[in-house]
Amino acid sequence: MRILLIEDDHSLAEGITTALRHAGYAVDHTPSGSKGVSLAVAAQPDLVVLDLGLPDMDGLAVLRSLRGQQIKTPVLILTARDDLPSKVQGLDAGADDYLTKPFAVDELLARLRALERRGASGGSAEVVIGDVVINLATHSVSHGGNPVRLSRREFSLLRALAERPGHILSREQLEDKLYSWGESVASNTVDVHIHNLRKKISSDFIHTIRGVGYKLGPSR
Amino acid sequence: MKSIRIFLLIALLSTITLVNFIAALHGYRASMQEAERLFDRQIAATALLLAAIPIDQTAPQVIEENDLQAFQVWSADGQLLMRSDNAPATPIGDAQEGFSEQNFSGFRWRVYSRPSANGRSIRVAERVDLRFRLADEVVLQSVMPILIGLPVAGLLIWLVIGHGLASLKKLADELRHKRAEDLAPLTLAAPPEELLPLVRSTNALLERLQASFDRERRFSADAAHELRTPIAAIQVHADNLARQLQNSAVATPGSLQQLQDSIARMAHLVEQMLNLFRMTPEHYPARFESIDLHRLARDVIAELYPAFARREQEIELLGNTAYIDGDQFALVLLLQNLLNNACKYTPQGGRIAVDVQRQGDAVVLQVQDSGPGIPQEERERVFERFYRVGGDRHESRVPGCGLGLSIVHHIAELHHAQVVLGPSSLGDAQAPGLAVAVHFPVPKSVERGIKYEKVADENLVS
Numbered sequence: 089m090r091i092l093l094i095e096d097d098h099s100l101a102e103g104i105t106t107a108l109r110h111a112g113y114a115v116d117h118t119p120s121g122s123k124g125v126s127l128a129v130a131a132q133p134d135l136v137v138l139d140l141g142l143p144d145m146d147g148l149a150v151l152r153s154l155r156g157q158q159i160k161t162p163v164l165i166l167t168a169r170d171d172l173p174s175k176v177q178g179l180d181a182g183a184d185d186y187l188t189k190p191f192a193v194d195e196l197l198a199r200l201r202a203l204e205r206r207g208a209s210g211g212s213a214e215v216v217i218g219d220v221v222i223n224l225a226t227h228s229v230s231h232g233g234n235p236v237r238l239s240r241r242e243f244s245l246l247r248a249l250a251e252r253p254g255h256i257l258s259r260e261q262l263e264d265k266l267y268s269w270g271e272s273v274a275s276n277t278v279d280v281h282i283h284n285l286r287k288k289i290s291s292d293f294i295h296t297i298r299g300v301g302y303k304l305g306p307s308r
Numbered sequence: 309m310k311s312i313r314i315f316l317l318i319a320l321l322s323t324i325t326l327v328n329f330i331a332a333l334h335g336y337r338a339s340m341q342e343a344e345r346l347f348d349r350q351i352a353a354t355a356l357l358l359a360a361i362p363i364d365q366t367a368p369q370v371i372e373e374n375d376l377q378a379f380q381v382w383s384a385d386g387q388l389l390m391r392s393d394n395a396p397a398t399p400i401g402d403a404q405e406g407f408s409e410q411n412f413s414g415f416r417w418r419v420y421s422r423p424s425a426n427g428r429s430i431r432v433a434e435r436v437d438l439r440f441r442l443a444d445e446v447v448l449q450s451v452m453p454i455l456i457g458l459p460v461a462g463l464l465i466w467l468v469i470g471h472g473l474a475s476l477k478k479l480a481d482e483l484r485h486k487r488a489e490d491l492a493p494l495t496l497a498a499p500p501e502e503l504l505p506l507v508r509s510t511n512a513l514l515e516r517l518q519a520s521f522d523r524e525r526r527f528s529a530d531a532a533h534e535l536r537t538p539i540a541a542i543q544v545h546a547d548n549l550a551r552q553l554q555n556s557a558v559a560t561p562g563s564l565q566q567l568q569d570s571i572a573r574m575a576h577l578v579e580q581m582l583n584l585f586r587m588t589p590e591h592y593p594a595r596f597e598s599i600d601l602h603r604l605a606r607d608v609i610a611e612l613y614p615a616f617a618r619r620e621q622e623i624e625l626l627g628n629t630a631y632i633d634g635d636q637f638a639l640v641l642l643l644q645n646l647l648n649n650a651c652k653y654t655p656q657g658g659r660i661a662v663d664v665q666r667q668g669d670a671v672v673l674q675v676q677d678s679g680p681g682i683p684q685e686e687r688e689r690v691f692e693r694f695y696r697v698g699g700d701r702h703e704s705r706v707p708g709c710g711l712g713l714s715i716v717h718h719i720a721e722l723h724h725a726q727v728v729l730g731p732s733s734l735g736d737a738q739a740p741g742l743a744v745a746v747h748f749p750v751p752k753s754v755e756r757g758i759k760y761e762k763v764a765d766e767n768l769v770s
Contacts, residue, residue: 097537097538097540097541099538099541099545100537100538100540100541100544103541103545103547103548104544106544106548107544107547107548107551110548141533141537168532168533168534168535168536168537168540169533170532188536189539189540190536190539190540190542190543190571190575191540191543192543193543193544193547193551194547254614254617255610255613256609256610256613257610258606258607297609297610297613297623297624297625298624298625298626299606299625299626299627299662300606300609300610300613300623300624300625301606301610303613
């Protein structure tokens with residue numbers, strides 16, 4: 089797994105490089121935006137970690153240039169700018185994730201692993217949560233080794249929750265996911281499907297945070 | 309001066325009236341002099357006519373006359389030869405030729421005496437009040453048009469001034485409807501010459517304000533960047549060091565943990581100081597929009613949920629959709645600070661309840677926890693910068709920098725909201741808990757019911 093790090097702060101870049109190398113990545117580092125663009129094209133890294141405040145070329149310009157050249161490599165933006173417009177601009181320009189400085193190394197590694205998974209989720213992507221295995225390709229689910237039969241809508245809901253394990257999704261967000269599969273949704277549909285999923289898998293598999301939404305896994 | 313329009317109306321009408329009256333007075337005097345000459349000439353002509361009449365009889369002849377003129381004809385030896393019936397039998401006027409004024413028959417008269425060629429004396433008199441009556445008529449006729457014309461002039465002046473002041477009114481309207489955070493230049497199309505300096509200097513002022521806001525924003529963005537990058541580097545190196553020590557046979561020294569804690573504290577302090585700086589109303593040009601506070605609370609809780617899960621705390625969101633006019637970035641920061649405080653000060657396995665509700669003319673965001681709470685006597689001071697309940701070494705050993713509630717306070721100020729601290733309904737005798745309530749004003753559009761219609765529509769769709 090090869091990572092291209094575009095970061096102009098020498099000390100930070102060195103620290104990140106050490107951490108990434110130790111985690112088993114091959115790291116190319118450049119402090120220059122324009123060099124970063126040519127490296128991303130020539131070296132074909134699997135992931136790009138991009139700082140926004142570069143001296144020669146703005147990070148967003150680097151990102152646009154990459155996306156303009158049809159380079160689809162997942163990009164994680166690393167930045168000191170935390171205001172909302174900057175985040176929106178970054179994601180709009182084609183970034184896959186956004187991490188603000190300062191950050192814990194563990195968090196950076198976790199996010200990179202998530203990007204890796206997303207980039208690699210071609211044929212046989214499996215999400216494992218406890219003793220539940222969700223196969224996104226074959227739409228099959230098993231609980232403790234036993235297959236669980238789900239309707240298409242139930243699977244859509246489960247998939248939405250499984251895509252971001254540990255995160256809460258609101259009822260509206262889940263409804264949106266169902267809409268995007270081209271179904272029309274009645275107001276209590278989500279509750280009904282959640283109820284069915286709990287019955288078919290296990291009662292503490294989906295946790296409700298009252299007034300906020302649902303997440304996979306037990307409450308704590 | 310209350311109104312330029314009324315002032316101008318009164319001033320102009322007074323001027324017009326004054327000028328007209330002076331003109332009328334002058335005309336009156338001139339015509340009076342002219343009339344006097346005419347009347348005198350008329351009396352003289354009558355006297356000339358009487359002098360030419362031959363009179364023979366000795367008994368005085370009495371001639372019937374109108375009331376306005378009288379005359380006498382005296383012989384050279386002082387005999388009254390002829391008189392009008394309204395003239396007395398005694399001589400009127402002087403013997404010398406010329407004009408004089410006299411009283412007789414109950415009136416004042418203008419008298420003309422004239423000796424004739426045969427030694428007689430002719431005296432013709434005319435009542436003076438005739439002249440006054442004419443003068444009255446002249447005055448009335450010159451004043452009447454002014455009296456009638458004045459209201460018409462007033463109305464016209466009122467309208468013309470109104471028209472002339474229209475651009476001033478437009479400017480005032482534009483300024484009045486400008487939102488506090490809107491620093492765009494005034495857009496008055498083709499302002500009149502007199503308003504141009506006002507518009508120009510106002511726009512220059514707005515430009516300077518905008519520039520200073522921009523400078524502040526750039527400074528805080530630059531400061532954020534310059535501070536966060538080295539902290540990020542220190543943290544990464546410390547993390548690397550910790551991992552290397554973990555993998556080596558050497559036992560991890562306690563000082564490394566201290567180092568990592570200190571870095572976390574410093575990072576937190578820098579963040580909070582930046583936030584405090586950015587949220588001070590004079591530094592922060594808020595961009596207000598209609599925001600569903602309930603939805604925003606839900607998103608922030610979802611984002612922070614892992615922290616509550618780590619401390620095995622139970623959190624719930626109550627209430628329902630409530631729109632306020634707010635700045636999203638600032639409100640997210642407010643929610644994050646309140647929720648982080650609740651998370652930090654509520655013990656492991658405790659409870660936190662967030663509630664967003666409309667209460668009368670306010671939208672109230674309330675965050676309650678089952679933590680130790682804040683004693684009554686310290687509730688005022690917690691909004692002070694760097695103040696921490698129980699001093700720096702907090703008994704809960706919770707790291708913090710004492711800026712969270714100051715930031716909350718600034719953001720509330722930015723939104724004209726009030727922050728109220730009280731005991732929590734989740735508390736008990738040992739831990740009374742804390743309830744922080746932020747009362748936001750209900751936006752005008754919601755008061756008129758517009759948002760409710762929108763909400764109703766959304767419900768229909770879903």
